[in-house]
Amino acid sequence: MVKQKFLSDILDSHPENGPALGFLSADHKETWFNWGEFRTRALAIAAWLQKEVEAKAPVILLFEPSTDFIVSYMACIYSGNPAVPVPVPKTLAQGQPPENLVRIIGSCGAKGLLTSDMIAPALPLINGYLAKLGLSIKSVTAREAATMPADSFKRFQLLETDIAMIQHTSGSTANPTGVLLNHRQMSYMSQTMQNVVGLTKDSRGVIWLPHTHNTGLLSTLSGIWCEFPILCMSPITFVTKPVVWLETIAKFKATVSGAPAFAYDLCVKMITEEESAGIDLTTWKAAYCGGEAMAPNTLRSFGKRFEKNGFSSDRFLPLYGMSEATLLVSGHLPHTFPLTEHINGREIISCGKIIDELEVAIVDPETLAPVPDGTPGEIWASGPGISLGYIGDPEKNAATFGLAIKGREGRYLRTGDLGVLKNSELYIVGRLKEVFILQGRKFHAQDIESSIKEAVPQLQLAPFLLVSIKEASRECLHLLLEIPEVAIPLVNQAAPMLAKLLAQKHEVPLGDIWIIEQGGLPRTDVGKTQRFKAQQMAQDEKLPFIQKIKTNSVKASAPVAAMASEARAPQSSAELKSSNDAIAHEISKMIAAELGADHVDLQQPFVELGLSSLTVYSLSGALEKTFKLTIAPTIFYDFPNIDSLTRHIHGELHPESKSVDQRLERKDFQNGESEDIAIVGYACRLPGADNAQDFWQNLKEGVCSIGEVPTERWSKSKYYAPLPAQIGKMYVNRGGFTLQSVKNFDPQHFGITPTEAVRIDPQQRLMLELCWEAMDHSGTYPRPLARLPYWCLGRH
Template identity: 30%
Template sequence: MAHTGHSNLVSCFRSRLETYGETRNFTYLVESGRHLVEDVTTLTALDRSAREVAAWLGSRPEATRPVLLLFEPGLDFWRAFLGCVYAGVIAVPAPLPHDERSLSRVASILRDAGSGLALTSAKLRDVLAAGIDGLGLEHPIRCVAIDDGPLADPDDWTMPQIAPDAVAFLQYTSGSTGDPKGVGVTHGNVLSNEATIAEAVGVTDESVLVGWIPHFHDMGLISGMLAFFVGTNIVNMSPLAFLKQPIRMLKAVSDYRGTHAAAPNFAYDLIARRVTPEHLAGLDLSSWKAALNGAEPVRRRTVERITELLAPAGFAATVLRPTYGLAEVTLMATICGGVQRYLDADAEALEQNRYSPATQRSVSLVSSGAPAPGVDVRIVGPDTLEELPEDRVGEIWLRSPSVASGYRNRPEETLQRFEARTSGGDGPFLRTGDLGLLHDGELYVTGRRKDLLIINGRNLYPQDIEEFVQTVHPALAGARGVVISVDVNDAERLVLIQAVKDAVLDGLTYAELAASVKRDVARAFEVPAPGVVLVDRAGIHLTTSGKVQRASMRAAYLNSELSNVLHVSPVIG
């Protein structure tokens, strides 16, 4: 694996900028009516803005603690983020709050990170400050706009001394709203994983990166930093711009001769469903070298559909590259080498944690590729801690310089997850909590960490959704429910199985109640409308200690064995 010769991100990025700053651009495609217009800056100009922010941060006592970054998609985020990196300040990228629930999540992040300062834009400052002031936090939070006049003289900035193990940013996972987990990603972690990615997919100073993933998502953040790590051009647009018209990503690749892009499986599925051969007329995708597909389960049907659809525009069959990774290993752990492989696994054998070729009922598994450069992948029995041979299903364990430092303020969980050792004493490893198997040296992911739901590349915890549903109507308050994910037309969708208190329906029909749940959950969690099954109290399976039996409920739903059903509003694919 290539080494940068640098011990921190500041020295690495500035070295690249000295070489490529005037000849490489960061282009942001901004929506203007029905069109996208360019907002272009050279990497040199971005560097100067970052030094201005860094020089100002160096004078602020609040910057000794992690600094929250609340920005709309665009270049201002990168000015603020790089400013934090240049100052040796821990950055905390976060999604903009848009309602009470998301504002509550921001409050939880602020408490966990111990932040006293939030950077934003002049457009958002007053509304964010008012929202944060109303949260009742223990300590005041100062909101500062980086674009409201000069903050400091960029030339006053001096390069700090930063050790490789210093935390560069906190990547907050989509966990419980009241209990978020911040992954501490160090300068050394980022340098390691960017080198891994660059080597694995052939990113050079002549590459052009194209993307739309949110900057607070690990895939969006690390992909953006790759431009500064290598010294290359980058073209970005907002998630909304892509979701409105998926053809825009393809057009950006064609117009800017894009070479590399990354997205979750649902994005490629969206392109396959929304883009027609007529839309591709005039597009040339022959420059595209690697389209990374990760962040959620990769679907064989999606791989085959997107490859067939885009082939006439010059999209080679080897371009789509399924990958496996997670924030705890910075981003990438494994990647397909360009020749896509599948396993038609025997379903019953897989249920017994082993792979054998299908004889009757089969499950199609997609290879996530071999370990990326510098990453050691093991399959380990989650209970026995014994390393398992090929074709046996177990927990995926990882060892690499890219493995993050741990969870902020969670020493016990950090020890358990990031310092794991096999029964033979080999380690330390990161326990991912994901299940999979190795076959001919390649990883096939078979399951997910317990209870976690992955919808459109986002990790959602069922407890969050179940708690929210209790607020939709009094007939649901205090009643048990369970959220599961199911496969609908090769896409993960949510189904809510919920008990109802008939006595407080107050004239509302089951159909009207289900419609309210579908609408409110879709809006609150920004997911496709879930299926809703309403049952009476006896329809929810509980353990002897009163806990919901999620696996049992999911099996009952899939086998059409739910009992005490009152109403079914199916999930729409």
């Protein structure tokens, strides 16, 4: 057994000076802590936690990529409060309730929250939403907490069995699953990382993986464990410009850095010979790959592409693991070329040998008996790195951590992954559990399928499954649907909406919808559909297909479709920038390549194409490189289809070519060359008044617009209680209400379908109406303002 040490003891033992932790900003500026500064700041935050948060209560860490995250994490280690890293909910920027964050707070019983100055403005929203559910939490920015004197922290003896972290498994949105890890397991895995990757004091690391990702976090902590400097950067920086990752490795002379397999593919795809010229990767000795299986083609193409930069394929370290095993189950030794085997007709790269003190068995998932060496089966693991289990879920713990193998003693972790052990090497051949891994991110099938059922109630009783199919070098998510042929028109109509839903809610692109003959999906003896078997049959095209419906196919009229598909490819960079046709061709080609489609409709909104945020950042970087313009990822929202984006880019490249109407519009509305007259329009919705005139009349007459809560909002008999602090009850039954006319919303006026309108937040519908009324009141006709940076300011 590895000799146990606490991470806090390790940090205490490091000298004051010497670079410890740095961060590379989007504008390529580095900020650094030395070991003394790192330790002092962590102890100061720990002192705040010790004073303000009850002992051993979990603390949420809500940070964008920054050094403050890892400093706050170490503060939790010092104070004995389990750290709970959580990704920043995208809903915060939209002013919407952070439901997933609140679920995590409730499920783990967190009593503290540390965050950054950037996220701090959203704290009232978070606290307000918690208050509605009867929850509360002590929240503070790391900067404010760090003002506590570091020497006010009262040291005490940690126990190896104390919980160090609650790691929420990625991809779970409906019911966040928290994995409990104690200090012994964190120390064991830190030591294991040192042994497997070959880390020493002379190592230097570059990390862009999210800090909420277990590989990103443990890779950063390995710098503390082994006393070597780590330079972090944002995942967005990498996805937008992959070359920055390699440039940073070269400049920092990093010896260790890694990523999921898709990142290596992205480098080969996006980095030009011109960009990579002069990048020296000779110091990069360990290029680990985890989070998803590495394809042989990825290994070979990256190695060949960057061989002239000093990289060789024997630097690759394929790893296998998961949060439930703290991080690693197996790993490849450095400086040895990864082995490959042909299994079931596929060439598969080994994920190395099983790590020390861990036992792995390959088990028949039906009989729960071990299978012979070289035979595929489910991977089960047991040993010191295996988690204590999921927080507050004894049933799931019993099914995942509490199983025995026939003929063997002890309990095993059931990974849900399929693998082969051959000559002591572990090969991953697939997944049994209902989780998809796309571009290094996990998605739970049930979460996405629940969203589909909510969006299309007619599918509630229809058998359907999401499956992940390997196509070329990418995984694609497809929907297998058993319905009668008469229902196919309904699915055709719903397909674009489903693609849009999955893109917005889950950030996952939906491929095709495959209509299967009734009874065609494989089932168990009791009639339950079998996802893994269906996935295998779909991959081999052995399912009884009726029709394949493409969710991202061309839906334009013939002339528009012809423009997208027949535009001649530009022959030079000058020609590329010379015409709308050439620009549209290039943009269409880029997006089609990302989607795996033949071509893309110029008029189809990007939001319906299933572009994830990762894809949007990648595309914006590609457009910036191609057209030599500064292009922000928000351009896909400002110009929501290829047609409008093409005209915008052409206008930026050739300002003189803008139409007379465009120049007049910009002159009239932006240059302010007319007289200095402010034309002010306003509109409002207030309790008892749907417009300013009614509001003024109520003021003059002294009308009170406060009344009892309408019965259509909630039942007074069911929810009202005169005494406060009763769970599930409200002690207030009066208020002012402004949305009486929300059902009168006219979606077609705004170019919105009735189906889409039902799913729009009522406040957003109200904002649309008020913006239109305000512009109308000012005497401005809104239509000509389309695509202009014109603002309506509102107060909620």
